[in-house]
Amino acid sequence: MNLYAATVPVFTKLLTNVDHWLDKxxxxxxxxxxxxxxxxxxxxxxxxxPLLRQITAxxxxxxxxxxxxxxxEPPVHxxxxxxxxxxxxxxxTVLAYLATFxxxxxxxxEDRPCTHAWMQGKSVRAGDYLDHVALPNxxxxxxxxxxILRHNGVDLGKDDYLGEIPFRP
Amino acid sequence: MNLYAATVPVFTKLLTNVDHWLDKxxxxxxxxxxxxxxxxxxxxxxxxxPLLRQITAxxxxxxxxxxxxxxxEPPVHxxxxxxxxxxxxxxxTVLAYLATFxxxxxxxxEDRPCTHAWMQGKSVRAGDYLDHVALPNxxxxxxxxxxILRHNGVDLGKDDYLGEIPFRP
Numbered sequence: 001m002n003l004y005a006a007t008v009p010v011f012t013k014l015l016t017n018v019d020h021w022l023d024k025x026x027x028x029x030x031x032x033x034x035x036x037x038x039x040x041x042x043x044x045x046x047x048x049x050p051l052l053r054q055i056t057a058x059x060x061x062x063x064x065x066x067x068x069x070x071x072x073e074p075p076v077h078x079x080x081x082x083x084x085x086x087x088x089x090x091x092x093t094v095l096a097y098l099a100t101f102x103x104x105x106x107x108x109x110e111d112r113p114c115t116h117a118w119m120q121g122k123s124v125r126a127g128d129y130l131d132h133v134a135l136p137n138x139x140x141x142x143x144x145x146x147x148i149l150r151h152n153g154v155d156l157g158k159d160d161y162l163g164e165i166p167f168r169p
Numbered sequence: 170m171n172l173y174a175a176t177v178p179v180f181t182k183l184l185t186n187v188d189h190w191l192d193k194x195x196x197x198x199x200x201x202x203x204x205x206x207x208x209x210x211x212x213x214x215x216x217x218x219p220l221l222r223q224i225t226a227x228x229x230x231x232x233x234x235x236x237x238x239x240x241x242e243p244p245v246h247x248x249x250x251x252x253x254x255x256x257x258x259x260x261x262t263v264l265a266y267l268a269t270f271x272x273x274x275x276x277x278x279e280d281r282p283c284t285h286a287w288m289q290g291k292s293v294r295a296g297d298y299l300d301h302v303a304l305p306n307x308x309x310x311x312x313x314x315x316x317i318l319r320h321n322g323v324d325l326g327k328d329d330y331l332g333e334i335p336f337r338p
Contacts, residue, residue: 001170001279001296005296005297005300006175006296006299006300010300010301013301014305044213044316044319044320045319045320045322048319110170113337119336122336122337123336123337124334124335124336124337125335125337127170127174127175128174128334128335130175131174131175131179132179132182132331132334132335133331133334135304135308136183136308136330136331137327137331139304139305139308139309139312140308140312140315140327140330143308143309143312143313143316144312144316146309147213147312147313147316150213150214150217151213151214151320153214158306158309161305161309162301162302162305162306163301165288165293165297165301165302166293166294166297166301167288167291167292167293168282168291168292168293168294
């Protein structure tokens with residue numbers, strides 16, 4: 001077992017799915033004759049991040065998870081996006097970053113300490129970081145983005161969330 | 170590495186968190202003087218499952234994931250819950266089921282074929298089942314439940330979703 005399989009291909013698929021959600025969002029806005037950019041500012045509660053920030057947070061968790069588990073310095077992405085095209089560019093940037101990893105980068109990484117500034121000097125074993133921190137955060141922000149779009153009438157279903165399932169041959 | 174760590178303790182924590190969300194939901198309803206049961210019927214879109222079904226679906230994914238990966242027959246839970254107390258009992262039942270597993274149950278399980286009726290005769294390797302099917306579904310339903318509660322004013326934050334993080338000693 002190598003944790004590459006649990007991270008890079010999964011995150012690549014999930015972030016690629018978001019690009020398809022944006023296609024459907026733009027189509028929905030055009031059909032209803034409203035500016036698709038409006039969706040980026042929608043949120044489910046006043047003290048919750050809007051769609052745009054949910055998507056860029058998901059991008060960050062995919063980036064943090066792979067870089068920290070593999071013991072690399074994550075690139076800085078300064079959250080300057082304002083438009084759907086810029087959000088798509090951010091997705092593309094992170095997808096290109098994910099593509100730089102190989103299974104060798106994750107060899108024996110399970111016990112590597114992973115940390116963030118908000119952990120205040122503490123750290124988590126890479127295996128626990130994946131299971132208890134990065135994956136829950138990634139799915140949390142992805143599902144919240146999905147929920148915001150569903151709440152606003154975009155025609156998405158569970159398959160759009162899961163993407164292709166790697167069935168056995 | 171053993172996939173017990175990626176499943177049983179994580180799911181146990183996440184489903185225990187949901188019980189705390191229900192505490193906060195009941196407190197919110199009492200403060201606002203409405204029947205807390207009303208929350209169980211709330212949904213973010215008319216063609217989306219309500220809170221009650223999101224929680225029982227999360228219960229099912231925790232159950233399916235552990236049983237199928239460990240090569241055991243999952244118990245049947247017939248979705249008859251209607252009240253918050255019954256939803257709490259369902260959580261308790263699944264938490265008790267999770268407690269029956271040991272790391273030995275997951276030894277060498279990575280390539281075990283996992284399937285559901287909806288896969289129409291196909292199956293997925295247990296490792297892929299965890300990463301591409303069960304975990305995304307579990308977090309999808311948990312986050313949707315959380316989002317429904319946030320949308321309805323319940324005082325929840327990200328820490329209530331993640332629960333305790335297993336920092337290194």
